[in-house]
Amino acid sequence: MPNAHDVLFRTLADPTRRAIFERLCREGEQTVGALTAQSGVSQPAVSKHLGLLRQAGLVRDRHEGRQTHYSAQLGALSPLIDWTSQMAGFWETRFDDLEDLLKRMDQ
């Protein structure tokens, strides 16, 4: 039972897949064909990556005739942002505790 952080980190860890996501962020909605053209890998490979991105909630798809348009879902990055601020928060807390300790030692 992997949590949200697991899924996000694992999904974004692959360079090819992350490049696809970045492209969708930069340039907005794209068809599978367009994404394949720039990806350097085969169309099935791109489809697989898009499937994983979709599972992770990072993209959504829109069918239009025989083509599928994908777009980035920025909201899906929230857990990642939360995680990093949490880690930074722990660090600050420990720092504050240290300051408190030093202050108390000073008296």
Next chain:
Amino acid sequence: MPNAHDVLFRTLADPTRRAIFERLCREGEQTVGALTAQSGVSQPAVSKHLGLLRQAGLVRDRHEGRQTHYSAQLGALSPLIDWTSQMAGFWETRFDDLEDLLKRMDQ
């Protein structure tokens, strides 16, 4: 030649490894033994994870006698924060462009 984002995402993608890093963030400096005790995997496995975390710049080590103390290096998370804000930025830019377009169409 993987870039900084690659290394960070890949390093943090593994749950065991990320748990070690989180623990170092929460509780500060820890010895390998202490980390192993809570990790659920063997000591060599933990050492390997710590090696990768160190390569990624996420932790530093301090030798004291025969034990090694590891601590989190929060600064190493910056590229990750930058990346997420950049992605969010792209999104906003596209949104602004859309607004501009609509505004121009409105006139």
Next chain:
DNA sequence: GTGATCGATAACCTGATGGCTATTGATTGA
């Protein structure tokens, strides 16, 4: 000095993952 402990390294095994080709299903256009 000797035995015990700590952590890193070596060597190996296994499962997961990312890639490919081939194929299928669906839609479009001639």
Next chain:
DNA sequence: TCAATCAATAGCCATCAGGTTATCGATCAC
């Protein structure tokens, strides 16, 4: 209707990553 195009799926393969046990070097305690 039939050929062509688009994207998803199936099936396969090779690589890699994370795990293990065994071992080694170094430090400490006795």
